[in-house]
Amino acid sequence: MIMERNDRARWLQGPSAVCSVPPVANNLPWRLVLLGAPGVGKGTQADFLTQRLRACHLSTGDVFRSAAKRCDCEQTPAMRQAQDFIKRGSLVPDETVWAMVRERGGCLHCTGGFILDGFPRTVAQAEALKAYLESENLTLTAVVNYDLPLDEIVARLSGRRTCEKCRAIFHLTGHPPKEEGICDNCGGKLYQREDDRPEAIKVRMEAYRKSTAPLIDFYERLGLLVSVPAEGAPEDIFERTVAALTGGPSE
């Protein structure tokens, strides 16, 4: 079933904005964290999972990109500074990221649930999230870790194209749009992210290895980790994810 696409205004713009599609309240909302190196396909899987589980896709990278599009006068100094880290491929400081997520705490309470993508990315962020969820009596359902060899990841990143309007993700060879340079969903223009250039990719991989990979152990110890091999077509990875989350075949 195709759902109306939510513009995620509350997440992307901040707590005073109202989302275009109200959440479908769920007695047992899915509250997931997606882990994996940049380019492993978390964003694509988050899109699929949003459709199937009806939980909102909360990507910190999308918040930064959406802030970057606003005019200078609408940006906080911290947000402006964050753009410099991102262009280089470095991680944004934990305090900036946490302040941004904390401000959007309402999205973590969403009755439709959430799929966190790109956050937490360091142990300090994971600790902050854990303490916040505990204080609010919210529990994570699971943490999905996508596994993929490094050379495959680099190939994926360099061919990735993103829609500047609805942020749908395509790939030049793996998932090409029907018409070159144009989004299948909304007709928006597709572009290559600045941080998908080779120099930035190297820095991002190193940041992942040093700062984010330790989260695998962190969530393993909490008994929340579900590992999913991220080889193959996006649809197959998705079916593997659903099977891993529900403990059986997805259909």
Ligand code: ADP
């Ligand atoms: P990727 O496709 O590399 O996983 P994202 O779209 O999640 O990237 O994020 C893009 C960039 O935004 C990151 O390379 C990083 O600079 C910054 N960023 C996003 N989320 C975080 C975070 N939780 N902590 C620090 N930096 C972040």
